[in-house]
Amino acid sequence: MSTTATTAPRTAPLATRRRWRLKPGWLVLNSNVLLTFLFLYAPIVILVIFSFNASRQQAVWVGFTVEWYEQMMRDERVIAAAKNSLIIALVSTAVSTVIGTLTALALDRFRFRAKTAFEGAMYLPIIVPEIVMAISLLVFFNTTFNLLDRWLGLTLKFGLGTITIAHIAFSFPFVAVVVRARLADFDRTLEQAAQDLGANEWQTFRYVTLPLLMPGILAGALLAFTLSIDDFVITFFNAGIGATTLPLEIYGRIRRGITPEVNALSAVLLLASIALVLGSALLQRRR
Amino acid sequence: MALAEGVETQPQPPASLAARLTDWARRRTGIKLSLVLGPGAFWLLVFFLIPLGVVLAYSFASRGAYGQVIWRLTLENYTRFFDWLYIRVFLVSVWIALLTTVICLVIGYPFAFVMARVPRRWRNALLVLVMVPFWTNFLVRTYAIMLLLRNEGLINSALRWLGVIEQPITMLFTTFAVVLGLVYGYLPFMILPLYASIEKFDFTLVEAAQDLGASTWQVFTRVLLPLTMPGVVAGSILVFIPSVGAFVTPDLLGGGKVVMIGNLIQQQFLTVRHWPFGSAVSFVLMAVVLVSTMAYFRVGGERRV
Numbered sequence: 408m409s410t411t412a413t414t415a416p417r418t419a420p421l422a423t424r425r426r427w428r429l430k431p432g433w434l435v436l437n438s439n440v441l442l443t444f445l446f447l448y449a450p451i452v453i454l455v456i457f458s459f460n461a462s463r464q465q466a467v468w469v470g471f472t473v474e475w476y477e478q479m480m481r482d483e484r485v486i487a488a489a490k491n492s493l494i495i496a497l498v499s500t501a502v503s504t505v506i507g508t509l510t511a512l513a514l515d516r517f518r519f520r521a522k523t524a525f526e527g528a529m530y531l532p533i534i535v536p537e538i539v540m541a542i543s544l545l546v547f548f549n550t551t552f553n554l555l556d557r558w559l560g561l562t563l564k565f566g567l568g569t570i571t572i573a574h575i576a577f578s579f580p581f582v583a584v585v586v587r588a589r590l591a592d593f594d595r596t597l598e599q600a601a602q603d604l605g606a607n608e609w610q611t612f613r614y615v616t617l618p619l620l621m622p623g624i625l626a627g628a629l630l631a632f633t634l635s636i637d638d639f640v641i642t643f644f645n646a647g648i649g650a651t652t653l654p655l656e657i658y659g660r661i662r663r664g665i666t667p668e669v670n671a672l673s674a675v676l677l678l679a680s681i682a683l684v685l686g687s688a689l690l691q692r693r694r
Numbered sequence: 695m696a697l698a699e700g701v702e703t704q705p706q707p708p709a710s711l712a713a714r715l716t717d718w719a720r721r722r723t724g725i726k727l728s729l730v731l732g733p734g735a736f737w738l739l740v741f742f743l744i745p746l747g748v749v750l751a752y753s754f755a756s757r758g759a760y761g762q763v764i765w766r767l768t769l770e771n772y773t774r775f776f777d778w779l780y781i782r783v784f785l786v787s788v789w790i791a792l793l794t795t796v797i798c799l800v801i802g803y804p805f806a807f808v809m810a811r812v813p814r815r816w817r818n819a820l821l822v823l824v825m826v827p828f829w830t831n832f833l834v835r836t837y838a839i840m841l842l843l844r845n846e847g848l849i850n851s852a853l854r855w856l857g858v859i860e861q862p863i864t865m866l867f868t869t870f871a872v873v874l875g876l877v878y879g880y881l882p883f884m885i886l887p888l889y890a891s892i893e894k895f896d897f898t899l900v901e902a903a904q905d906l907g908a909s910t911w912q913v914f915t916r917v918l919l920p921l922t923m924p925g926v927v928a929g930s931i932l933v934f935i936p937s938v939g940a941f942v943t944p945d946l947l948g949g950g951k952v953v954m955i956g957n958l959i960q961q962q963f964l965t966v967r968h969w970p971f972g973s974a975v976s977f978v979l980m981a982v983v984l985v986s987t988m989a990y991f992r993v994g995g996e997r998r999v
Binding site for chain 2: 432436439443446448451457467477497503506509510516520529531532534537538539540542544545546557574575576579580583597639640644654658661665670673680681684685688
């Protein structure tokens with residue numbers, strides 16, 4: 408192995424680097440990359456392709472059709488589910504964006520007792536298994552509703568409200584994390600300059616801080632929207648009877664059997680979340 | 695939440711007017727802080743921490759004949775978990791999660807290595823390509839795997855068409871399907887921290903080791919791997935945690951034949967309606983997750999969200 412080393416002293420690091428790079432191992436490494444990308448993309452690409460397949464059996468390609476998409480658009484259950492999904496996503500995004508941004512500001516701009524504890528608690532919804540969060544909200548809502556019914560005669564039910572509250576609970580920490588990342592490289596001298604020029608605290612916030620934070624806030628909002636639209640587990644446990652969202656509708660249909668309409672619906676949801684995420688990534692990159 | 699002085703307040707000499715002014719300023723920061731922090735703290739407390747507390751309380755209660763909760767302090771839900779039936783579910787979950795983690799590591803490490811070594815302008819493109827499927831709907835992705843694996847799916851049809859098999863191979867509703875689905879779902883969680891730590895690695899150390907006569911294998915096991923250990927640990931934790939608590943994947947790809955902790959919890963809450971036992975199982979799952987997270991910080995990984 409070190410015969411070359413004894414005969415000719417290596418001086419050029421370039422040569423050694425090339426030796427390291429030209430190992431036959433690189434063939435294996437590169438094919439690993441290609442195969443991994445194939446593994447990551449093939450299933451979803453195949454799903455989208457077969458959502459245009461004219462055959463009900465799906466395993467073989469028969470011909471191109473948009474029939475399943477048309478059927479899906481005419482399906483009242485799908486439309487109702489889509490409407491619910493949008494309402495929940497819009498409301499929970501609005502609320503969690505405000506709460507998340509405020510929380511990020513509090514963590515960045517203020518010192519307070521139990522700050523570390525608060526931060527730790529804020530990351531918990533990100534770490535705790537989804538199913539545990541789902542059942543804890545189910546138990547909580549159920550217990551609260553029972554108590555309200557017994558004490559005040561107030562009857563509350565699971566539905567869009569409980570789903571929205573749950574979605575806010577898991578998405579606002581994500582917004583806070585994204586906005587806080589932007590606050591971390593925030594140039595505080597701009598705020599000082601505004602105040603030197605006579606702006607009061609609110610004006611400084613409204614005309615300097617907020618516009619500068621906007622890309623981060625928008626990225627956080629898009630993230631919250633995506634999380635809400637895509638969520639299945641927490642929604643599943645907190646929907647009650649009657650309130651369906653798109654993922655719940657898809658799940659219900661998968662359980663009943665695989666049909667081309669489900670493929671079409673899944674493809675739509677898939678492309679929607681890809682678009683949302685790319686949008687969020689672009690926003691975050693813009694300075 | 696506890697509030698105290700904000701950053702702006704400075705200690706003042708005890709002149710009475712100045713003292714009153716500081717006091718006023720402090721109260722004002724207090725009000726501002728409570729306005730800024732309040733909503734988040736409220737939501738976190740009421741819709742996250744209290745619910746968890748309620749579940750913890752339920753896990754020590756017992757179940758009445760009709761599924762109602764009886765408030766009598768007991769440990770029977772936790773002792774019941776030691777029944778072989780449930781221990782098996784626990785072991786299966788941990789085994790599946792470990793298998794998923796190891797497979798992700800074996801695929802992810804070389805992947806991240808290549809990503810960290812390609813020219814800089816390619817890296818971001820590769821990064822986005824890894825992230826995109828990860829951010830698409832998890833349920834839909836699981837369904838996509840289902841479409842491929844089922845008896846009438848593309849893989850079986852292709853194999854039959856090629857004449858390799860006559861009868862379809864049963865792949866759906868097996869441990870294999872569940873592990874495949876989990877690897878598919880969480881591989882990016884492994885790749886990203888690995889990439890972050892390999893990218894920081896100083897590759898002149900490789901040359902140094904080679905100059906000292908190390909073989910490629912030695913360079914890998916004695917230099918590269920130890921120095922990128924934080925990435926390995928972070929990636930493993932990030933894959934292990936959601937895998938061990940998975941619900942959708944074993945539900946759809948395991949089809950009731952592969953039961954993991956997540957399915958057991960769902961069963962106890964929605965089918966059997968034994969909420970106290972379901973709560974206890976949830977806290978066992980939480981304990982597994984917290985212990986592995988703590989192990990991660992102990993090994994010295996970095997804080998990364």
